[in-house]
Amino acid sequence: MEHTKRVDRIGVIAATLMSTPNVVHNYSEFCDMFSISKSTVSEDMEILLSGFEKYKCGIIETIAGAAGGVRFRPYLNAEVKKARIKALAEKLSEPGRLLPGGFLYSSDIASDPVITYELAQIVADKYYDNPPDFVLTMETKGIPFALMTAKALGVSLVIARRDSKAYEGSAVKINYTSGSDNEQIDTMAVSRRAVKAGQKALIVDDFVKGGGTILGMAEMMKECQIKVLGVEVMIKTEKPEKKLYQAVSSLLVLKGIDRISSACEVVPEKDYL
Amino acid sequence: MEHTKRVDRIGVIAATLMSTPNVVHNYSEFCDMFSISKSTVSEDMEILLSGFEKYKCGIIETIAGAAGGVRFRPYLNAEVKKARIKALAEKLSEPGRLLPGGFLYSSDIASDPVITYELAQIVADKYYDNPPDFVLTMETKGIPFALMTAKALGVSLVIARRDSKAYEGSAVKINYTSGSDNEQIDTMAVSRRAVKAGQKALIVDDFVKGGGTILGMAEMMKECQIKVLGVEVMIKTEKPEKKLYQAVSSLLVLKGIDRISSACEVVPEKDYL
Numbered sequence: 001m002e003h004t005k006r007v008d009r010i011g012v013i014a015a016t017l018m019s020t021p022n023v024v025h026n027y028s029e030f031c032d033m034f035s036i037s038k039s040t041v042s043e044d045m046e047i048l049l050s051g052f053e054k055y056k057c058g059i060i061e062t063i064a065g066a067a068g069g070v071r072f073r074p075y076l077n078a079e080v081k082k083a084r085i086k087a088l089a090e091k092l093s094e095p096g097r098l099l100p101g102g103f104l105y106s107s108d109i110a111s112d113p114v115i116t117y118e119l120a121q122i123v124a125d126k127y128y129d130n131p132p133d134f135v136l137t138m139e140t141k142g143i144p145f146a147l148m149t150a151k152a153l154g155v156s157l158v159i160a161r162r163d164s165k166a167y168e169g170s171a172v173k174i175n176y177t178s179g180s181d182n183e184q185i186d187t188m189a190v191s192r193r194a195v196k197a198g199q200k201a202l203i204v205d206d207f208v209k210g211g212g213t214i215l216g217m218a219e220m221m222k223e224c225q226i227k228v229l230g231v232e233v234m235i236k237t238e239k240p241e242k243k244l245y246q247a248v249s250s251l252l253v254l255k256g257i258d259r260i261s262s263a264c265e266v267v268p269e270k271d272y273l
Numbered sequence: 274m275e276h277t278k279r280v281d282r283i284g285v286i287a288a289t290l291m292s293t294p295n296v297v298h299n300y301s302e303f304c305d306m307f308s309i310s311k312s313t314v315s316e317d318m319e320i321l322l323s324g325f326e327k328y329k330c331g332i333i334e335t336i337a338g339a340a341g342g343v344r345f346r347p348y349l350n351a352e353v354k355k356a357r358i359k360a361l362a363e364k365l366s367e368p369g370r371l372l373p374g375g376f377l378y379s380s381d382i383a384s385d386p387v388i389t390y391e392l393a394q395i396v397a398d399k400y401y402d403n404p405p406d407f408v409l410t411m412e413t414k415g416i417p418f419a420l421m422t423a424k425a426l427g428v429s430l431v432i433a434r435r436d437s438k439a440y441e442g443s444a445v446k447i448n449y450t451s452g453s454d455n456e457q458i459d460t461m462a463v464s465r466r467a468v469k470a471g472q473k474a475l476i477v478d479d480f481v482k483g484g485g486t487i488l489g490m491a492e493m494m495k496e497c498q499i500k501v502l503g504v505e506v507m508i509k510t511e512k513p514e515k516k517l518y519q520a521v522s523s524l525l526v527l528k529g530i531d532r533i534s535s536a537c538e539v540v541p542e543k544d545y546l
Contacts, residue, residue: 007280011321014284015330018291020387033328048284055306057288103440107464111432113424114293140412140432144420151386159384159413167376191380 009034009044014052017060017072022128022154026069045070056080058121073128074121074152081122085251085268088115092235092252092266102257104264110206110234111144119251120148123204123232126249127153132202132229134158134195136221138188138213142205145234149204158201160217164189172223176216177244188216190224197225208236208250211243218245235266282307282317287325290333290345295401295427299342318343329353331394346401347394347425354395358524358541361388365508365525365539375532377539383479383507384417392524393421396477396505399522400426405475405502407431407468409494411461411486415478418507422477431474433490437462445496449489450517461489463497470498481509481523484516491518508539 013030030041042062049060059073076084088109097105109115131153137146138160150157164171168191178186195201203217214231221228236243236250251272255265267273286303303314315335322333332346349357361382370378382388404426410419411433423430437444441464451459468474476490487504494501509516509523524545528538540546 007283007320008324008327010280010283011287012324012328012330014287015291015325015328018288019390047280051281051285052288054281055285055288057285099440099442101439103442105440105442105464105466107432107441107467108429111420111430113420113430116420117292117424140416140434143413143416144430147384147386147389147417147420151390156381157384157386157417159380161413166374167372167378168380169372169376169378191378193378194380 005034005036006044006047009036010048013044014048017048017070018058020154021072021074021152022131024063024067024069024071029069073125075125076118076121082268082272084118084122085272088119089252089266089268092254093264095263098257098259098262098264102259104235104254104257104266106207106235107141110141113144113148116144117148117151119145119234120152122251123249124149124152126232127202127229130229131155131200133199134201136160136190136201136203136217137205138217141207142234145206146204149202149232153202158190158194160188160190160220162189163187164191169193172220174216174220174223176212176219178210178212178216186216188213188220190220195221195224195226200227200229202229203231204233205231206234208233208243208248210240211245211248214243214245214248236269278307278309279317279320282309283321286317287321290321290343291331293427294345294347294425295404297336297340297342297344302342346398348398349391349394355541355545357391357395358545361392362525362539362541365527366537368536371530371532371535371537375530377508377527377530377537379479379508380414383414386417386421389417390421390424392418392507393425395524396522397422397425399505400475400502403502404428404473406472407474409433409463409474409476409490410478411490414480415507418479419477422475422505426475431463431467433461433463433493435462436460437464442466445493447489447493447496449485449492451483451485451489459489461486461493463493468494468497468499473500473502475502476504477506478504479507481506481516481521483513484518484521487516487518487521509542 027038027041052060059075062070134156135146135150136158147157170192171189173189231248233250235252237254250269257264300311300314325333332348335343372378407429408419408423409431420430443465444462446462504521506523508525510527523542530537
């Protein structure tokens with residue numbers, strides 16, 4: 001009997017933990033759910049933990065102590081990360097992605113719910129031991145990747161806007177330079193209600209060329225007395241090598257665009273080769 | 274031995290199905306993964322199916338035939354839906370959410386990864402039997418809800434932009450009226466690469482007042498020869514009762530704003546009372 005029950009519980013526990021990545025569930029939640037003892041929950045977790053490890057479904061982590069319990073952490077091992085990024089680099093290098101004007105079409109990738117959650121899992125695990133209070137992105141194209149990163153980390157998302165909107169209340173506004181050669185002056189704003197001094201932020205975006213937008217977000221965070229833990233982008237251009245904001249981690253590199261042959265080359269960033 | 278193995282498999286199968294909502298997995302995928310027969314996979318699925326049903330984790334659905342297999346469908350029953358929407362209505366009615374100018378602050382809710390995925394699950398199940406090819410939203414605030422709806426449905430997301438961007442290539446552009454009294458003329462655009470004539474779209478947004486933006490999206494889809502299956506929004510205002518686009522389904526209704534007492538009242542839409 002006990003065996004049959006366990007088999008009935010395991011899938012349900014997996015579902016509960018997976019719907020709330022990085023959120024700690026107390027064992028008593030499962031004791032109540034199934035009318036079982038803590039030691040039985042503990043045995044269930046051991047089984048789930050080793051299954052998830054063996055089949056690379058992510059990490060089930062048990063936390064000892066009064067505030068203890070169990071949490072699910074999305075995790076892809078190095079081999080899987082490389083395979084996913086390689087496949088994406090090939091997709092982005094496909095003929096026909098080069099748009100008039102020499103731009104790379106990547107909107108389909110940047111807003112794909114499955115791809116963005118996979119990429120989010122690749123970057124999120126760097127911050128599990130020192131998590132941000134929120135993920136910050138600048139509208140528009142980076143929002144899906146940033147939202148999925150926030151989901152994987154179990155934190156909220158804050159969206160910087162091109163201008164402060166009446167329906168976001170009082171805002172912190174800064175000017176920043178953007179465009180290929182940082183020749184254009186733009187404004188970005190973040191709602192004062194969305195952030196608090198002393199918090200920690202992770203900046204996430206889809207694309208970086210000159211780095212003006214990233215620098216703008218970093219400067220805005222400084223203005224709000226918020227520490228930036230890191231900057232994660234999906235694609236960065238190979239040139240200019242020196243970005244306005246130095247510490248940008250990227251998954252992919254856009255190496256070159258050949259407008260005569262209409263070809264472009266996107267490769268995995270060196271850590272993922 | 275067999276029992277122990279099953280207990281090891283169930284959580285892994287749950288994890289695999291849950292990471293790809295609405296995607297059909299062939300039984301052979303699990304036969305290969307665990308070196309087991311199709312009939313054993315079938316028994317595993319029966320157990321998972323009844324556990325998910327009993328504990329309201331969503332639907333595990335088996336599909337017979339050559340193209341058959343099994344898929345996970347996010348699903349909340351009527352009782353859970355009502356409880357979630359009620360809690361959200363109370364949160365949105367909290368004092369202090371009314372901004373200068375008489376606007377409701379809802380950006381924190383609209384970009385929360387957990388809340389938006391819950392709301393997405395509430396609307397997605399209406400379209401399981403006649404799914405759209407993609408979810409369409411207009412930047413910016415509705416993107417998280419729209420992305421999560423696309424994730425729940427297992428389809429892609431298309432983002433309409435305030436103006437066509439060079440890096441999205443050739444675009445379909447239309448003019449539309451927006452603002453409280455639809456007195457403002459704006460432009461919206463969607464990349465031609467993102468959509469194909471003959472497809473079906475589901476329109477998702479965070480907020481509707483006059484309905485100009487929704488009408489704009491619907492007209493843009495008509496221009497692209499795409500059928501609109503429905504319009505789902507998070508919050509609609511009680512007034513004006515007549516929106517420019519009639520068939521809008523909403524989860525919540527913003528009933529009234531009292532600028533003297535700085536209070537506002539958000540209630541569940543009548544289907545969820």
